[in-house]
Amino acid sequence: MGCHNTKKSVLSSMKTRLVISLLCVLSLCLLNGWQTRFQATEPSSFSNRSSSRDVTILLWYWPFGRSFSLQGDVCWDLYRIPRCRLVDQRSLFPSADVVVFHNRELVQGIHKLPFDLPRPQGQRWAWMSLEAPVNNGNLGKYANIFNMTVTYRRDADITIPYGEILSKAADEHLVDDVPLNKSSLACWVVSNYRNQHKRSQVYKELSAVVPVKVYGRWTKNPLPSRALLPTISGCYFYLAFENSLSKDYITEKLWRNAYQGGVVPVVMGAPLGDYKAVLPPNSFIHVDEFASIKDLGEYLQQLAEDKKRYSEYFTWKRQWKVKLYTDWRERLCKICSQYNSLPQQKVYTDLEAWVNNT
Ligand SMILES: *[C@@H]1O[C@H](CO)[C@@H](O)[C@H](O)[C@H]1NC(C)=O
Ligand SMILES: *[C@@H]1O[C@H](CO)[C@@H](O)[C@H](O)[C@H]1NC(C)=O
Numbered sequence: 001m002g003c004h005n006t007k008k009s010v011l012s013s014m015k016t017r018l019v020i021s022l023l024c025v026l027s028l029c030l031l032n033g034w035q036t037r038f039q040a041t042e043p044s045s046f047s048n049r050s051s052s053r054d055v056t057i058l059l060w061y062w063p064f065g066r067s068f069s070l071q072g073d074v075c076w077d078l079y080r081i082p083r084c085r086l087v088d089q090r091s092l093f094p095s096a097d098v099v100v101f102h103n104r105e106l107v108q109g110i111h112k113l114p115f116d117l118p119r120p121q122g123q124r125w126a127w128m129s130l131e132a133p134v135n136n137g138n139l140g141k142y143a144n145i146f147n148m149t150v151t152y153r154r155d156a157d158i159t160i161p162y163g164e165i166l167s168k169a170a171d172e173h174l175v176d177d178v179p180l181n182k183s184s185l186a187c188w189v190v191s192n193y194r195n196q197h198k199r200s201q202v203y204k205e206l207s208a209v210v211p212v213k214v215y216g217r218w219t220k221n222p223l224p225s226r227a228l229l230p231t232i233s234g235c236y237f238y239l240a241f242e243n244s245l246s247k248d249y250i251t252e253k254l255w256r257n258a259y260q261g262g263v264v265p266v267v268m269g270a271p272l273g274d275y276k277a278v279l280p281p282n283s284f285i286h287v288d289e290f291a292s293i294k295d296l297g298e299y300l301q302q303l304a305e306d307k308k309r310y311s312e313y314f315t316w317k318r319q320w321k322v323k324l325y326t327d328w329r330e331r332l333c334k335i336c337s338q339y340n341s342l343p344q345q346k347v348y349t350d351l352e353a354w355v356n357n358t
């Protein structure tokens, strides 16, 4: 961090930004064609000076009480998101464009909304959560307060998924080896086993058809985190069963455990269409694609015996790669990238209904 404040690096980062802005303007011109470039109706942020100023995002408190450094121009330095001032000093409330509240601490009563402060004109309050609806608590009292939502849902104002698929750059087109050193058919890692969870029923039915190895706190077979991926990679299939069947709720069970563990995920949670909308085709198997769990089990068995067909579940990795989101700063900086497309005026009159609209 030592050189961040030197004049040289400030100057060179200003230069970089200038070059990038010029490139952007140029590509916009090329896209729009030279004839239409002066059309006033073009919703270009470059024609509107007031929308290209710095945006200030104030995080009212850190999620789960764990703070991270906001030294320097964090959003630019770490994520190349320009003109984004991410702060956590409450004294900056009067000048903040967006104030972000993480739901967990509100619901637990650890932090409160600053109703005592005069809310500046135009300031937006953002409700942020990565939990499934059932774990967000009672949101009835948060009607008519928030202007935006920051969640994993695709229809949130700012979508902060657990992971996403990115296209590989030209120099990254290395074919990942299909991991074939596998000794177990299906593996499941579960710490919080509840009989009434749908996933527990599916597990019971599936394990009556095919062998399922179970790890995690629930069994006497806990996995230290460094052993997680190596263990999972020894399985043909990983049961990426979410604990909640909710719209768009796709967690690191899929993004990290399955995709990075080199194993084909068998998913259950959000509807099939939600998975299809964000994942490459032929990269996962959804429980709902089968008329019965018995059919699913038979399909898995056949696939594991057919190396060619099994390996086709990895061809997506030639073109695509997985990006995990784990840092709150990155999620918060993302608000700036989309700030100019937020609706001018919006109030969540019934936040609870929006959250529970699964
Ligand atoms: C520029 O953007 C601001 C805020 O987004 C808006 O209020 C204003 O009307 C815009 N001005 C022009 C000239 O487009
Ligand atoms: C294959 O898996 C076995 C058992 O999990 C392990 O002992 C062995 O080292 C692995 N071999 C390779 C080449 O990864």
Ligand SMILES: *[C@@H]1O[C@H](CO)[C@@H](O)[C@H](O)[C@H]1NC(C)=O
Residues within 6 Å of the ligand: 122, 123, 124, 125, 144, 145, 146, 147, 344, 345, 346, 347
């Ligand atoms: C945000 O919500 C408040 C409270 O309902 C409302 O008064 C304000 O106009 C909203 N602001 C924006 C920018 O939508």
